[in-house]
Amino acid sequence: MHNQPRSRRRHPIKLLLLIPLIAVLIPPFYNFADPGIGGMPFFYWYQLAWVAGVAVITGIVYLATRSRS
Amino acid sequence: MIPKFNGLEFGIVVAMFVIVTALGFTATRWKRATSLASVEEWGLGGRRFGTWVTWFLIGGDLYTAYTFVAVPALLFGTGAAGFFAVPYTIAVFPLVMFVAARMWSVCHEHGYVTAADFVRGRHGSPFLSLLVAITGIAATIPYIALQLTGIKAIVEVMGIGGDWPLWIAFIALAAYTWTSGLRAPALIAFVKDILIYVMVLVAVIYIPYKLGGYDVIFHRAATALKGATPPASTLLAGPQYLGYSTLALGSALALFLYPHAVTGVLATRDRSVVKKNMSLLPAYSLMLGFIALLGYMALAAHVKPVGGTAKAPDSTTIVPVLFNSQFPHWFAGIAFGAIAIGALVPAAIMGISAANTFARDIYRPYIRRNASDREEGLVSQIVSVILKLGAVAVIVTLKVSFAIEFQLIGGVIVIEILPAVVLGLYTRWFHRWALVVGWLAGMGLSVYMLYVTPGKTTDHFGSASFALSTWGFDTKVTIWTGLVGLVANLVVTTVLTLVFAKLPRGRDETSPSDYEEVEAPPMAMGGQAAGAV
Incomplete structure (x- = not known):
């Protein structure tokens, strides 16, 4: 049983998915007004920027874990 | 402010509604189904949707009209x-x-249409499946009703009296959902989402331009929030x-x-x-973020909500009022049409998925065991109509604020099926009766916590944020009720699984490989499965 190929379920790249969770679910990281961008406080543009961040990260994980057929 | 009726605005909204209704009926012929007479075809679109259709369908499903009106209203308040x-x-x-x-794989392998189908097959427990079905339906009904508040807000702001527009919208919706099933909202979602994207893009550029930039908007919003009761802020x-x-x-x-989200996933x-x-x-979340900021734009533009009572004004009207005051009538008309259509797509999917759950997991196992696929499909169609018209009746007879409180409860109760469904996808360690008692414990605790939470105008079921001071903690901190209920559920389920170790376990009809990706290209298999329907 020891030399079974590593299951796709345990792919280490999946750990990347934790990054956006930590980044947006802990408000003390981003509950500030400065620095603002174009009049938008940090609190707002930081979270909006993570929308792009999560798209990139889930995209990488998708590409890395898809089956080659 | 009394809203003024504008013929051009109204005409545009009506024209958009007519086009969408026609689309809904033509959807029957889309993706060429030979017959819609089964839950599989009617309620899942034959499991044929590809990447783009799914993107529009799930997007249209999850980001609802309620999102467009309620989220900005939250920032506003x-x-x-x-x-x-x-x-x-x-x-x-x-x-x-x-x-x-994983959910997609196992459901595709065994022909499951709902989460409750999966739970029955996995845990071998029809009773646990029934609990999951009832939870899903109970969480969905107020959600359907709530879609109507989006339309209602538009109707109020356009200066049209009476509830007849709600009835017409939902009767048309019920009619084309009856004939076309999930294909109708899937096709309409294209139109809806393109319109919404255009609307948002214009709104987040044009309105700040008129108001003097985001700087001014955040500054004025902060000032307005400071003076509100209770005072609030643009930071936490x-x-x-x-x-x-x-x-x-x-x-x-x-x-x-939620059943409607499961439907979106399984239709792929x-x-x-x-x-x-x-x-x-x-991509939809980015749009949602900018839509949320419309709440601050409304504060900056000194928008006053219409409708509701003096004590609790209907803040869901602020976005339509903002559009009415900032946009020319023709564009306000397009935006209103987009929001109204944005209510119909999710309402259709929610109705279909809750009806599928009733037909597959309550009607067939408990009412008529030997029902044919055709009969099951028909039951689903009938229930879907009842749910929609019931939702209109609820909104028309009850106060709107009442429905919003019920929606808060929706998330809190639906999370109680997480151990049976999500943990069930990964492990069979949990005992079926432990899952049942865990559900009861978590649900009981959550409902109790909701009951003792007062709202602005009510003593009970006022909010899904539970004040820890209720339990004697000297703090202003609140916690989302559902998470406390989920933890209680998990603790009880785990402990009882150990206690019940000797009790008989249910039969698991799935095998570990059912959850994994198929190694061979799925093309040929998918074609066969679709052809066999």
């Missing part, structure tokens, strides 16, 4: 705390990506942290447990479509 919708719709995709893929206060993050996390965990053609969409769907 409570400031930064209302922005939780953004971290919520960010967190959901990494959380759900692989769970949804320390005691709001826990409430903000638990609400975002809990809502993210709950979202894909293959597993990679599901996974790929988890990185494409965040």
Whole structure:
């Protein structure tokens, strides 16, 4: 049983998915007004920027874990 | 302010509604089904949807008209705390990506249409499946009713009296959903989402331009929030942290447990479509974030909500009022039409998925065991109509604020099926009767906590944010009720699984490989499965 190929379920790249969770679910990281961008406080543009961040990260994980057929 | 009726605006909204209704009826012929007379065809579109259709369908399904009116209304009323919708719709995709893929695989292998179908097959417990079905339906009904508040807000702002527009909209919706099933909202979702994207793009550029930039908007919003009762801010206060993050996390965990979200996932053609969409769907979250900021634009433009009572004005009207005051009538008409159509797509999917759950998991196992596929499909169609018209009746007879409170409860109760469904996708360690008692414990605790939470105008069921001071803690901190209920559920389920070790376990009809990706290209198999229907 020891030399079974590593299951796709345990792919280490999946750990990347934790990054956006930590980044947006802990408000003390981003509950500030400065620095603002174009009049938008940090609190707002930081979270909006993570929308792009999560798209990139889930995209990488998708590409890395898809089956080659 | 009394809203003024404008003929051009009204004409545009009516024209858009007529076009969408026609689309709904033509959808029957889309993706060429030979017959719609089964839950599989009518309620899942034959499991044929590819990446793009799914993107529009799930997007149209999850980001509802309620989102467009309620999220900005939250920022309008409570400031930064209302922005939780953004971290919520960010967190959901990494959380759900692989769970949804496993769900797709096992449901495709065994022909499951609902989460309750899966639970019955996996845990071998028709009773647990019944609990999951009832939970899903109970959480969905107020959600359907709530879609109407989006339309109602538009109707009020356009200066049209009476409830007849709601009846007409939902009767038309019920009619084309009857004939076309899930294909109708899938096709309409294209129109809806393109319109909404245009509307948002114009709104977030044009309105700040008219008001003097985001600088002015945030500045004026902060001033207005400071003077509100209770005072609020464009940043979170320390005691709001826990409430903000638990609400975002809990809502993210709950979202894909709703029957309509499961339907969206299961209607896809293959597993990679599901996974790929988890990185494409965040585009909607970006839009949602900007829509949320419309709440601050409304504060900056000194918008006054219409409707409701003097004590509790109907703040869901602020976005339509803002559009009416900032946009020329023709564009306000397009925006209103977009929001109204935005209510119909999710309402259709919710009706279909709740009806599927009733037909497959309550009617067949408990009312008529030997029902044919055709009969099951017909029951689903009938229930879907009843749900929609029932929702209109509820909204027309009850106060709207009442429905919003019920929606808060929706997420809190639907999360209680997480152990049976999501943990069930990964392990069979949990005992079926432990899951049942765990559900009872978690649900009991959550409902109790909701009951003792007062709202602005009510003594009970006022909010899904539970004040820890209720339990004697000397703090202003709140926590999302559903998460406390979920933890209670998990603890009870785990302990009882150990206690029940000797009791007989249910038969599991699935095998470990059913959950994994198929190694061979799925093309040929998918074609066969679709042809066999």
